[in-house]
Amino acid sequence: MDIQQTPALNGLVLAGGKSIRMGTDKALLDWHGIEQRYYMAGLLQRLCNTVFISCRSDQQSGIDPHYPVLADSKPGLGPMSGILTAFGHDPQCAWLVTACDLPLLDMDTLQYLIRHRHPQSIATTFRSPHDGLPEPLITIWEPASFPVLQQFAAQGITCPRKVLLNSPVAILEPPHAASLLNANTPADAEKVRQLLQEKLTVPDAS
Secondary structure, three states: OHHHHHHHHOHHHHHHHOOOOOOOHHHHEOOOOEEEHHHHHHHHHHHOOOEEEEHHHHHHHHOOOOOOOEEOOOOOHHHHHHHHHHHOOOOEEEEEEEEEEOOOOOHHHHHHHHHHOOOOOOOOEEEEEOOOEEEEEEEEEOOOOOHHHHHHHOOOOOOOHHHHHOOOOEEOOOHHHHHHHHOOOOHHHHHHHHHHHHHHOOOOOO
């Protein structure tokens, strides 16, 4: 019997946003003793075959050469640019895509996503605790999603969430709701700082 092999998994850290609401580049913020784009890449490197940092072409020279980079081949499409560029680089692999503005994302949440991956769907994602909708920027996009993403982009629909809402995907409940907290504004950043400080001051129960 021919058993279909699960596609290999690459990692992609989306760091090409302009961070207008934050007022400073979110990828450069230091939450864990290292720039967030590199912290996220480090998490994914423990779980994926190869991990790339997704960026705009004008950002590429500022990224540490130790980290593989994929500069947007289709600029102007927001996060969709990075995802399409990744599949253009390797359409045979699945891509674990994470945004760089998830400072509380942890290894346990990523492992949970991989452990409950549905390769037969075009994507496996989490339900956002904020609005109940699928969270496209912490998602495993399977190779079968590439033509679907291209079709949506060709129709002028460049929101990855709309792709998830209108496609056969697996939606998981996050094991830790706070791990999906986006830090897009200075107010969000202050909330994250408080949560991280609380985590540091809570004694280890073990």
